Amino acid sequence: MMRTRPLKVALLGCGVVGSEVARIMTTHADDLTARIGAPVELAGVAVRRPSKVREGIDPALITTDATALLKRGDIDIAIEVIGGIEPARTLITTAFEHGISVVSANKALLAQDGAALHAAAEQHGLDLYYEAAVAGAIPLVRPMRESLAGDKINRVMGIVNGTTNFILDKMDSTGAGYQEALDEATALGYAEADPTADVEGYDAAAKAAILAGIAFHTRVRLDDVYREGMTEVSATDFASAKRMGCTIKLLAILERAADGESVTARVHPAMIPLTHPLASVREAYNAVFVEAEAAGRLMFYGPGAGGSPTASAVLGDLVAVCRNKLAAATGPGESAYTQLPVSPMGDVVTRYHISLDVADKPGVLAQVATTFAEHGVSIDTVRQQGRPDGVGNEASLVVVTHRAPDAALSGTVEALRKLDTVRGVASIMRVEGE
Incomplete structure (x- = not known):
């Protein structure tokens, strides 16, 4: 039976x-009512600049x-798309205190304070849903929380950041340098005026923390995630990757230890084989490869950002939370x-691709x-050639290792830097996906 009082x-x-989100709620109101089992009504919109014209919104x-809106007594669900830590954290807490379930797209807040927010939701018997916080429109959080439970x-x-994937894809497919590819991403609206959160891996690290949990x-937590940006990736790195039958992606990698007693979470650029499903992810798309014991290998793919894709995820959560409200139930918590x-x-434990500028004389390879x-650290392959820029008495030495602990690999690189015959470490990159 259809409930007549709207959920606000x-x-x-x-x-x-x-x-x-507001546009879809308005234009698809009848469909949402049918799917939920009750009308859903936009009861208030909290903004910072009230004078701005917002087409389609009364x-x-x-x-x-925003605080008064949440406290007025008739709100059932709050949708938080402010972003950042404050005032979002205080507003979500206020919502819970007033019996309001929350749908959020706030990856930074969830990565930092997800445990406290989940605890507050559980204390008040309410929902906290956040599909839109990771990978935009791609259904990922709910399948991992529910389908794979x-x-x-x-x-x-x-690949959980579309901006960096667009940049790296352009560098790979056109031979563009990093700055040229970033400029194109900015012009097309994929990159912010300040792209630091994307290109230095902070955005991906927040998403990695949520997915790992x-x-x-x-x-x-976000502080638990190892992070490296991709600003140092060069056209030379892509040339080396192609010689290995690889490409380069900024990856979020989350692993359970073989003994099951610990986990790791990291974000960094890596070479992956062209045969790996993630290698074919182009432009600003996201894709996540999940390996489960019974289900095997699963891949989730789609647009990872933008107004419409993210709003799709928000509205999916809204429908789920509204259904829970009607059933006097809650969905899965932490x-x-x-x-x-x-x-x-x-x-x-991983592999490394290391490019060295060395003295072009006998005995150097043995010393390295x-x-x-x-x-x-065991060496898999070595390739030596003259410097492409024609510098005399120097050569380029490329070493690809077998799998070894990252600490051992890092120690090796530091020792190499101290060798008289090593003029410089031109590039260091992990090799994944094999």
Whole structure:
């Protein structure tokens, strides 16, 4: 039986995503009513600049007092698309205190304070949903929280930032340098005026923390995620990758240790084989590769950002939370029963691709090989050639290692820098996906 009293929604934030959420709620009102089992009504929109024209939104709904909107007594669900830590954290907490379930797209806040927010939601018997916080429109959070809840996830590896994937894809496909590719991404609206959060890996690291917590049923904070940006990736790196049958992606990699006693979470550029499914992810798309014990290998692919894709995820959560409200139930909350420690990056076992500028004389290769051996790192392949810029008495030496602990590899690189015959370490990159 259809309930006639509408479920009332407070929209906190009305930027690119918020305005699209409001538009879809208005234009698809009848469909949403049919899917939920009750009308859903936009009851107020909290913004910072009330004078801005917002097409399709009744000006009477606009307010600058988000707290008063949440406290007025008739709100059922709050949609938080403000972003950042404050005032979003305080507003979400206020919503819970007033019996309001929350749908959020706030990856930074969830990565930092997800445990506290989940605890507050559970204390008040309310929902906290956040599909839109990771990978935009791609259904990923809910499948991992619900569809794979009976399985054991051992590894998650993915491209979770569209801006960096666009830049790296352009460098790969056109031979453009980093700055040229970044300029194109900015012109097309994929990159912000200040792209630091994207290109230095902060955005991907926040998403990695959220996914690791869900995958491994343990609490992983942003500070637990090892992070490297991709600003140092060069055209030369791509040339080396192509010679190996690889490309370069900025990856979020989450792994359960072989003994099951710890987990690791990291974000960094890496070479991956062209045969790997993630290698074919182009432009600003996202893709996440999940390896589970029973389900095997699963891949989730689609647009990872933008107003419409993110709004799609928000509205999906809204429907789920509204259905829970009608059923006087709540969906899955935080699952952190394993309480596994997060191991440091030095414990990660991986491969390295290292490019060295060395003196072009006998014995250099033996000296380099000895340095690797002294640190317990086995060499897979070595390629030596004259410097492409024609510098005399120098050569380029490219070493690809077998799998070894990251700490051993890092120690090897530091020792190589101290060799008289090594003029410089031109490039260091991990090799993944094999």
